[in-house]
Each structure stands twice: as structure tokens, then as C-alpha cells.
Amino acid sequence: MSVVGMTIVADGSPTRERSIGNRWLRLTRPVLGLLLPVLLAAAWEFIVRMGWASGRLAPPPSVIFAEFVELARTGDLQSNTLVTLARVAAGFALGVTTATIIGAAAGYSPMVRRLLDPSLQALRAIPSIAWVPLFVLWLGIFEASKVTLIAVGVFFPVYLGLMGAIQSVDRKLVEVGRAFRLSDVAMVWRILLPAVLPAYVISLRSGLGLGWMFVVAAEIMGASQGLGYLLVDGQQLGKPAEIVAAIVAFAILGKATDWLIALAAAPFLRWEDVVRQD
């Protein structure tokens, strides 16, 4: 990307031309990333159309698209998406809230950290899916156990991220706050919070990723609704197109929610001195 950018910048020396070049690049950059999947999909479509492969177990894009439309027409897509979204939202909210409170306390106070962190680290060593039978026994087979599992998945990256971020706040900047006699509240508000925010946002995003992972696990293991249920349903009824349609829906939702967090945080992180990655 940078090579292309540099060539264009070098060619168009006037700034106007350069900005046009940049805009063109910005528009084409996502398109470049789409090139490979689109090519592969088109190739597969072509192969099935030509009758070189049956496409029964690996349906071509047109069949998946048709399945998508069909699911949307019957309303199955919307209702299952809503159920899954609600589970992720509830689990994410629960996980983030507890992780933020405990992570902040453990990052701020060495006492709390010594008290809680060893236990939490021990719990973290358990693969979260292992909790499922216990959660089902405790909370039943319905929403509560699923939401709890998602919350557990979300909890750890957010807890670790926030605690680590608070501990690694630049002591020199805290000292600036002290030199200007900030109160404890002002210190948190004006120094700690902004200093911690970039790492916190990253931890939220990885927490959300895990949330999506665990909703699939929870729904595969027992649900009568949700996109994960569509996966199981498609498997049991031998409908690969339904499975792939659900996978595509997961991909879109995962990416969209991640993008929403990034978008919401962007105005507060404009100061960051990092090389733009997109």
C-alpha cells in the first residue's frame, strides 16, 4: 500500500493532484481486499455452473444468496439475528461492567490486586466452554446460562486490558497532575481515564470478539433460536447453504459491531501518536 501511495505522491507533485490520488486510494483500498474472495467465489460459481462439480455440500454464491433472501423473506434471518444480538449485547454488557469495575479496582489498588488477581488468573486458565455444564445446572438451559457464558468470555480480556493499562499509566504524567494539585477525582478524570482509554478500547474490541465466539458455542450446544441454531439446523437437515448463510451473517455482525466500537471511540483517540493501520 505504501509503495503505491508513494509512487502517486511522487508523480502528482501539486497538492490537489495528490489529494485526488489519496482519495482514489482510499476508495480502492477495501476493493483490493475484496479481490481475492470475489475471484474465488466467481470461480466456484463458474465451476458449479459448468457442471464440473455438484456444489451440493459446498453451495455456490448464488445458492447462498438465494438462501439468504429466502431466510429474510420468511423472517427467520431477522428473528434469529435479533435473538443472537440480544444475547451478545446482554453478555457483553454484563462482562464489560464487571470487568471494568474489578479491573479498575485491581489496577488502582495494589491491595485489591493482590487479593483478587491470583484467583482470577487461576479461573482464566480454565477453558471457558468447560463452564457450560455447570452454568446449565445452575442457571438452566435458557438465556441466563448463555448470557453468563458470553459474559465470562468478555470478562477476561477487558479485565486484563484495563488493569494492565492502569498500571502502566506514565508515572511522569501522573506527577504533572500532582504538581498541579489535582484532586483524586480530577486525577482519575483528567489523567488516568484518557491515558487508559486506548488500551481499554482495544480490550473492549477483543472482548467483543470473544463474545461472538461464545455465543456460537452457547447456541450450538443447545438453543431453539439464534444464528447458532441455524448452524445446527442446517447441519441436521443437510442444508449447507443455511450454514454458510448463518456464517456470513456472523461475519457481518461481528465486523459491524467491532466497527461501531472503533467508531464510537475514534473521536476520543484522535490524539494518539500511532501510524494509521488502515
Add this chain to the structure above:
Amino acid sequence: MLSLERVSKIYPNGVHALGGVSLEVELGEIVAVIGGSGCGKSTLLRAISGLDPASEGAVVLDGERITAPHEKIGIIFQEPRLLPWLKVADNVGFGLGDRPKPERAQRVTAALARVGLADKAAVWPRELSGGQAQRVAIARALVPRPEVLLLDEPFSALDAFTRSDLQDHLLDLWTDAKPTLVLVTHDVDEAIVLADRVMVMCPRPGRIFDEIDVKLPRPRDRQSAAFDFVKRRVLVALDRSLNRPATTVDGETKATAGAALWW
């Protein structure tokens, strides 16, 4: 008036960093503190600022004992330490949080103009050069109009040219409100260009070894013979403070040898 009464500092790890420093600084006076590395200069400055109070003795400003950061005392560190998430103007106004907004804006604008960075108000700190960032830090420290300004090697991270530029600039700013300046430095020239008095410290534990008055009119010519004379005195005192025998009698070689030795 700022006075230090037998200020001692023993760090929790047992290091005896200051062994009873006494010093009186008049309002508006500029005092430079110079000495070998590790002799307790930063410790002394942090004790005065209240960031890291003395373990024994007292720092008294206008009859008030300083044990915590005080509104009459500003400090400038070796690094600018600007808050990266605040625009330059908000950094400068950081110490004015309790003032009404219009007053704050007006004082910030004036201070930025005073350090020659009026056009950088809406810029992020990362977009500043090292010298510009340190000027913003100076503006930030001066905006609350401190009575005492402490500076810990404020220009040591800058190139020689920017450094002498900012030294002149600091003097210029000082004439506005004439705060008391206590300046820790490694640079003999800097000490003599700026200070009314140069305190030479010696290590283990940190004490004041010698005191040299600089009675030269300002602005001071770094090239003049009188400047050189004072410089030689400071360098000799420095060598003595570190128990180094004066190797050469010849003034010129002496000066450079001293500078090279203890830097």
C-alpha cells in the same frame, strides 16, 4: 522568600541523597544548582516542590512550610511532559482548571503568544518539535503565575542552538513577573548565563559545596572575559566537589578538562 532549613532526604532504600542543605533564595532571584551526576540535585528540587518531601528539615516559602505541591510553586521537568490527549492550548491551561473559561482562554492565548507559539494552539503535542514542546511546558508552568519556578535540567535534551535560544527566552519571560527561579543544570554556561548565584553541590550525601555569585550585567555575553572568569571558578569548584585534583594550571585546558571530566 524561599528558605531551606537543613533539608535531608533518605530514600526508603537507604540512600542518603541529601545531607542537610540550607539555602535562602530571595524573591525574584535566579539560583542555579550544579553538581556531579547523582549528587542529589533532582532530589533537592523535588523536595522544594513538595512532590517528594524532605525526610528531615524544612522547606519554607513565605513563612509557610511546604510538604505537598503548592500553588505558588511551579515545576518544569527535563522532558516537556505534555498530556498527549490535550491540544497545546489545553495543555497550557491545565493548571487553570478552577478559573472561569474566558479568563482561562485569554491567559492561555497570551502565554502562547509570549513563547512564540500562538499558531500552535490547536495542535496536538505530538506535532511539536522538542524545543517547541519545552516552550509549551514553560508556558504551562508560568500561566498560573507561580512565585517560585523550579526547573530540572529543562533544556538538557535539546541541541546546543535551541538550548541557548531557550535560555535567552526564559530570561525574557522571567522579566515579566520576576518569579524566583531555581534551576538545576549540568551545563556550566547555562548556569552562568541565567543565574545570580551558582550553588555547587557535592555527593554522598548531597550538600552545598560552594557558592559563586555571578555579578555580571544581563544580557550576558558568553564570549566575554568576565564570563570566562566566572566559568573557571565554577569549574574549579566542581572539580573540588568531586575530589578531583586540579590537573593543569593553564586556564583554558583546565576549563575543557573539567567539563569533559564531570559531564
